[in-house]
Amino acid sequence: MAHKFEIWKDKKGEFRVRFKYNSEIIFATEGYTSKASAKNAISSIQKNGPNAEIEDNS
Numbered sequence: 001m002a003h004k005f006e007i008w009k010d011k012k013g014e015f016r017v018r019f020k021y022n023s024e025i026i027f028a029t030e031g032y033t034s035k036a037s038a039k040n041a042i043s044s045i046q047k048n049g050p051n052a053e054i055e056d057n058s
Contacts, residue, residue: 005042007035017041 003021010016014031015038032038 005045007038007042019045 003019006018006020008016008018010031012031014033015035016031017029017038019026019028029038029041032041
């Protein structure tokens with residue numbers, strides 16, 4: 001699979017989500033206190049991301 005969400009635990013013990021494409025990190029989230037919250041973040045991105053507005057500030 002060329003792209004994936006990855007949940008990992010940082011040094012502070014918080015769960016974070018990374019989105020990777022071809023092993024390159026495209027973005028990472030803030031830290032969450034529970035894995036369930038990290039999974040909810042993924043669900044929100046999957047649900048709302050396709051319809052997100054593009055803002056070009058160049």
